[in-house]
Amino acid sequence: MYYAIGHFSKFIPPGSVRIDSRLMRAGLADLSTKLEYAAFLTPEQAIVVIVLNKSNSRYPLNIRDTHGSANAQKIINERSITTFIWQPFGVKPQHPISVQGVKATPYGPAKGGVLL
Numbered sequence: 269m270y271y272a273i274g275h276f277s278k279f280i281p282p283g284s285v286r287i288d289s290r291l292m293r294a295g296l297a298d299l300s301t302k303l304e305y306a307a308f309l310t311p312e313q314a315i316v317v318i319v320l321n322k323s324n325s326r327y328p329l330n331i332r333d334t335h336g337s338a339n340a341q342k343i344i345n346e347r348s349i350t351t352f353i354w355q356p357f358g359v360k361p362q363h364p365i366s367v368q369g370v371k372a373t374p375y376g377p378a379k380g381g382v383l384l
Contacts, residue, residue, distance in 0.1 A: 272349050275318050279351050283311040303327065303344065317352040319344055 289307035302323040308316045317331060321344045331352055332339040344350055 272320065275349050275351050279316050279318070279353060280308050281310055281312075284308045284316070287315070289317065303329075312355075314353055314355050318349065319352070320349045321346060323347070 285308065287307045287309045289305060291303065291305065302321065302325070304320040304322065306318055310316060315333060319329065321327060324346050326346050327344045328341070329344050330339070330341050333354075333356055340352055340354075342350065342352075
């Protein structure tokens with residue numbers, strides 16, 4: 269647990285917002301119960317994806333953003349946490365919006381996101 273919190277506190281700076289991310293893996297419907305993940309857009313416009321593998325098996329993963337500016341293939345080791353960071357080319361956030369006092373930047377499938 270200590271190392272997991274370390275990934276979030278080290279790689280997701282204040283002001284970051286969570287962005288859309290989806291696990292898309294043909295034929296492995298149960299993979300979503302083995303891997304947990306979250307994607308964030310930092311104030312510096314970098315994308316951070318943190319993947320937690322809770323199982324005793326390794327899984328191949330192909331990470332790409334919907335703008336096509338990043339594509340990474342990686343084996344996610346058993347019982348591990350892995351962080352991916354990249355700066356997308358030409359991606360600028362939309363104007364911030366406020367929902368009940370919480371600021372967020374629209375960033376979804378139509379505007380950009382991350383596919384795992």
